Amino acid sequence: MLLQLAWRNIWRNPRRTILILAAVTIAVWSMVFSSALMRGIADQMVRNGIATLTGHIQIHQQGFRDDPSAAMHMKNPTELKQTLQDHLPPGALFSARVRTNAVASNARHSGGVTLVGIDPDREKKLSFVSSSIISGNYLDAEDPYGIIIGTSLMNSLKTRVGNKLVVMAQDTRQKMSSRAFRITGEYRAELEATEKEFVFITLPAAQNLLKMDEALSEICIVLPDREKVRETAAALARILPKDHEILAWQEMLPLVTATLRLYESIIYLWYLVAFTAMAFGLVNTFLMAVLERIREFGLLRALGMKSRWIIQGVMTESFFLLVIGIALGNALGAISVIGLSHTGIDLSVFAGGTQYWGLPKIIYPVLLASDAILVNGIVLVLGLLVSGYPALKASHFTPVEAMAHT
Amino acid sequence: MCIVECENVRKIYRKGTQEVVALDGVSLKIKKGEFLALAGPSGSGKTTLFNVLGGLDRVDEGCVILDGDELNQLTDSRLAELRLRKIGIIFQSFNLIPVLSALENVEFVMLLQGIPPAERNRKAKELLGDVGLGGLYARRPAELSGGQQQRVAVARALAGNPAIVLADEPTANLDSQTGARLLALMKEMNQTRKVTFIFSTHDRMVMEYASRLVHIKDGRIRDE
Amino acid sequence: MSLYSYMAWRNIWRNPRRSLLTMGAIAFATVILIFMLSLQFGNYSTIIDSVVKMRTGHLQVQATGYQENRDIHLAVADPSQVAATLDRAPEVSGFTFRAHAFALVSSDNRSYGTVVTGISDRELTTSSLARTISEGRFLTEDEGAQALVGNILAKNLRVKPGDEVALLGQGLDGSVAATIVTVRGILSSGQDQFDRVSFYIPLPYFQELFGMGEAVHEIVVIAERLEDVAGLKQRLEEEVAGDTGRALRVLDWKELSPGLLEAITLDLMTGFLFYIVLIVVVAFSISNTFIMAIFERKKELGLMLALGSRPARLTGILFLEYGMLTTLGLAAGILIGCLVTLYFGAYGIQIPGMAEMARHYGVPERVFPQLSFLSVGIGSGLVVGISLCTSLIPVWKVRRLRPVPAMAEG
Numbered sequence A: 001m002l003l004q005l006a007w008r009n010i011w012r013n014p015r016r017t018i019l020i021l022a023a024v025t026i027a028v029w030s031m032v033f034s035s036a037l038m039r040g041i042a043d044q045m046v047r048n049g050i051a052t053l054t055g056h057i058q059i060h061q062q063g064f065r066d067d068p069s070a071a072m073h074m075k076n077p078t079e080l081k082q083t084l085q086d087h088l089p090p091g092a093l094f095s096a097r098v099r100t101n102a103v104a105s106n107a108r109h110s111g112g113v114t115l116v117g118i119d120p121d122r123e124k125k126l127s128f129v130s131s132s133i134i135s136g137n138y139l140d141a142e143d144p145y146g147i148i149i150g151t152s153l154m155n156s157l158k159t160r161v162g163n164k165l166v167v168m169a170q171d172t173r174q175k176m177s178s179r180a181f182r183i184t185g186e187y188r189a190e191l192e193a194t195e196k197e198f199v200f201i202t203l204p205a206a207q208n209l210l211k212m213d214e215a216l217s218e219i220c221i222v223l224p225d226r227e228k229v230r231e232t233a234a235a236l237a238r239i240l241p242k243d244h245e246i247l248a249w250q251e252m253l254p255l256v257t258a259t260l261r262l263y264e265s266i267i268y269l270w271y272l273v274a275f276t277a278m279a280f281g282l283v284n285t286f287l288m289a290v291l292e293r294i295r296e297f298g299l300l301r302a303l304g305m306k307s308r309w310i311i312q313g314v315m316t317e318s319f320f321l322l323v324i325g326i327a328l329g330n331a332l333g334a335i336s337v338i339g340l341s342h343t344g345i346d347l348s349v350f351a352g353g354t355q356y357w358g359l360p361k362i363i364y365p366v367l368l369a370s371d372a373i374l375v376n377g378i379v380l381v382l383g384l385l386v387s388g389y390p391a392l393k394a395s396h397f398t399p400v401e402a403m404a405h406t
Numbered sequence B: 001m002c003i004v005e006c007e008n009v010r011k012i013y014r015k016g017t018q019e020v021v022a023l024d025g026v027s028l029k030i031k032k033g034e035f036l037a038l039a040g041p042s043g044s045g046k047t048t049l050f051n052v053l054g055g056l057d058r059v060d061e062g063c064v065i066l067d068g069d070e071l072n073q074l075t076d077s078r079l080a081e082l083r084l085r086k087i088g089i090i091f092q093s094f095n096l097i098p099v100l101s102a103l104e105n106v107e108f109v110m111l112l113q114g115i116p117p118a119e120r121n122r123k124a125k126e127l128l129g130d131v132g133l134g135g136l137y138a139r140r141p142a143e144l145s146g147g148q149q150q151r152v153a154v155a156r157a158l159a160g161n162p163a164i165v166l167a168d169e170p171t172a173n174l175d176s177q178t179g180a181r182l183l184a185l186m187k188e189m190n191q192t193r194k195v196t197f198i199f200s201t202h203d204r205m206v207m208e209y210a211s212r213l214v215h216i217k218d219g220r221i222r223d224e
Numbered sequence C: 001m002s003l004y005s006y007m008a009w010r011n012i013w014r015n016p017r018r019s020l021l022t023m024g025a026i027a028f029a030t031v032i033l034i035f036m037l038s039l040q041f042g043n044y045s046t047i048i049d050s051v052v053k054m055r056t057g058h059l060q061v062q063a064t065g066y067q068e069n070r071d072i073h074l075a076v077a078d079p080s081q082v083a084a085t086l087d088r089a090p091e092v093s094g095f096t097f098r099a100h101a102f103a104l105v106s107s108d109n110r111s112y113g114t115v116v117t118g119i120s121d122r123e124l125t126t127s128s129l130a131r132t133i134s135e136g137r138f139l140t141e142d143e144g145a146q147a148l149v150g151n152i153l154a155k156n157l158r159v160k161p162g163d164e165v166a167l168l169g170q171g172l173d174g175s176v177a178a179t180i181v182t183v184r185g186i187l188s189s190g191q192d193q194f195d196r197v198s199f200y201i202p203l204p205y206f207q208e209l210f211g212m213g214e215a216v217h218e219i220v221v222i223a224e225r226l227e228d229v230a231g232l233k234q235r236l237e238e239e240v241a242g243d244t245g246r247a248l249r250v251l252d253w254k255e256l257s258p259g260l261l262e263a264i265t266l267d268l269m270t271g272f273l274f275y276i277v278l279i280v281v282v283a284f285s286i287s288n289t290f291i292m293a294i295f296e297r298k299k300e301l302g303l304m305l306a307l308g309s310r311p312a313r314l315t316g317i318l319f320l321e322y323g324m325l326t327t328l329g330l331a332a333g334i335l336i337g338c339l340v341t342l343y344f345g346a347y348g349i350q351i352p353g354m355a356e357m358a359r360h361y362g363v364p365e366r367v368f369p370q371l372s373f374l375s376v377g378i379g380s381g382l383v384v385g386i387s388l389c390t391s392l393i394p395v396w397k398v399r400r401l402r403p404v405p406a407m408a409e410g
């Protein structure tokens, strides 16, 4: 009965109801959609970061991060690999690498790079390199002279696939060691900075060049589930010798982690702003509706209606309105997210801009259940809270006051 | 000399398939300076005729000539102009703009006519004095009684120096004594200012004041 | 006050709560827009400033092709000629010469490949480099074999002021360029990507080491004001680039840091998308008030028509009413917005996650919104625009009002 009454009251003035519904709907939609976009960007940044050699977890010799040189290596790879084999959850992948700073040069040009020695077959499964080759071939495990470089570096060295490239780096005995390689492949990365920085050779070639024997600089692990990273990293830290440093991606990609936090703050700030903008309209509309019916409320009071019931009645109306607005907003949000889930939003027109901010070129929105719940909760709870004002107002009209009102 | 002439006026309201013939061939001539009462039962077409005469509504057939202008030929904006210059209107209720004081309501028409402020003010005060509201310039409509509001409406109707004042049941919301006083006031204005007045009523006592009485029934003029 | 504005004014206060809420919504949107725009513009000018002051300058004269290829051979052979032109230009606040070459930098036990830059004493008048010294002191041209090293590179090389570092590169003629320099100072710009690679030596020493003679790679120019840049660029192009038969080229800061402008555009556009959504929500929030101003008063408006007001007159009164509501809300919004912006402009804001980002992009860890005519203007403009749009529907409706049916209502 009360519900029915509230429902009819809402539609007394359909135009007004529709206008305020539009405000609620757009506000909710914008909250849902903007969080989906931000989460989409953040998610992609994490994925790109992880695929660009970072992986989920890395193991190094203690101190490697501050001094990424050949001297900082792990001497007992077989033992290490066995431990990982035994303790990582099923489905986890890992790959061994050698990594150091080097100088790449040809007859006329040279540049500073990071030299990475990889196990081509294992690397294929956990990082971007093999899938990003745009000309030439991926590294052949049997080819000790093959090297893969990024497009950007290729351009600045003015070279191409098939040409010779000399790599010079400091070996474990602090001596400069160099060797000529032949460029077998060119890769293209999401960010130009990546293309400029990394060159890849096979693991044995790197160990040979740097006189490391069987030693490794890093082991990169990718887990089947990103949520388990911290847990697994902690477990590994307990098992592995103390001179090994175990890092989760959150620590290795501080900029991405910071971006995630910044985006989270922006999302919540936006919730607040969009809600406030909508709340003004909501309170105003209910105030109008209530003032218009001032005689009616007076009459109800004269008939002996308790003010609590009047408050309840007005709040029920507001509840209906909010629920409809929220439902429409969510539906619109879901439609826009689903609609964009295949094509994404292509930002390549702003390629320079996306490069600068380290953003993905195409954004695919990702709607998180937690965000959706939060949005709906905020709008419903705070929405009811602010409509308490007109409801209280309605309950305070005395019959005499109400009858005098025209 | 006629100020208003209507010939065979028909006005039909259509609602869906239903047709209501509100005016069914009304012909009427009103001379300058008349104080004419239009009498008829509820639903007979009085208000409709007033709207048509006042240029508020258009006829379906026939023609209305007001002070030489054939109303059907005028555009909406010319009609507004005509109402402003030649017609004073008094409604049954709701005559005044709520946010304006009594004085400002009277001034409003003169403002539309473009009369300078000082003259506006002087004339409005004079008119309010004439209708016996000398001390109540600053009151808002909500602070005046029904009779006082109708007097302000009379003053306002005269403010624009109209050729004719149309009053549709001006006394309907008033008790008979107040109504009679309002009519006496209108009659006085009619005589001192030589303004033509047409008013409608179904109150016998009020009809007494009229110098000419026209009966209307079912949209037709019955007798005089 | 004319009777019309008086009527409009009275109409607003017929229902004070409603009007206050409506003005509140308008003021809220204004505050948010002014504040956010000030924040964005403030950030941009900090970023541009840091890029211009730390690295590129407003303008550079380079050999054609150097920007794209960074080839040591593409040098400005006779910088003194350009310098003479620059000395004469009143818009130039300072200029300096730089030369770059790739080299292997080695300490006792570590080696890194990096770009070595030769700087002149003029750097002090041009860039903020000297202000980033965190240890030791700045270098001077006449002191030969000495270097300034970025703090991360210094850490990687394990050197501190007073230590020696070996340089190994390739001279202009292809010969080996090798020397040993003493670290004179450590630079901490706060930008990791910068501090990881910075390595400076005196320009004359650089020219000798790499066999460059008098040649340099960049002539970095700072203009008196950012607005002067375009005009100055054109003049330099005519005088310098023209004289040398297009062997030299003038680049402005936008060309020197490609991506920066696009990055700003992208950020600005993203911001505007949010602002548009915000004002649409606000528009719907206030539309009820605007529309009510008509529907509640149909009778009254009908009466005014009956008395001979032209529809345009009613439109005028309604516009006045909306205009007053908007103006009052806007005025409150501008006032509060400016105060809030000024407050945070003085104390800065810390947003979680911002500090790390700031280190990367080279802006202070706190963001300081910068109140400007532009942010206030655009913010208020958007609000006025949306309020105008919102008022169009009711105003259009009032034009179709006919006196008789309008008065019959309610």
Ligand SMILES: Nc1ncnc2c1ncn2[C@@H]1O[C@H](COP(=O)(O)OP(=O)(O)OP(=O)(O)O)[C@@H](O)[C@H]1O
Binding pocket: B013, B014, B015, B020, B021, B022, B040, B041, B042, B043, B044, B045, B046, B047, B048, B049
């Ligand atoms: N807008 C309308 N739509 C349809 N029919 C109408 C409309 N206005 C008036 N009518 C009809 O036209 C006829 C004449 O109405 P009108 O208002 O002129 O009567 P009236 O003489 O003024 O009556 P009252 O004394 O009650 O005011 C009536 O039958 C009425 O029902």
Ligand SMILES: [Mg+2]
Binding pocket: B046, B047, B048, B168, B169
């Ligand atoms: Mg009638």
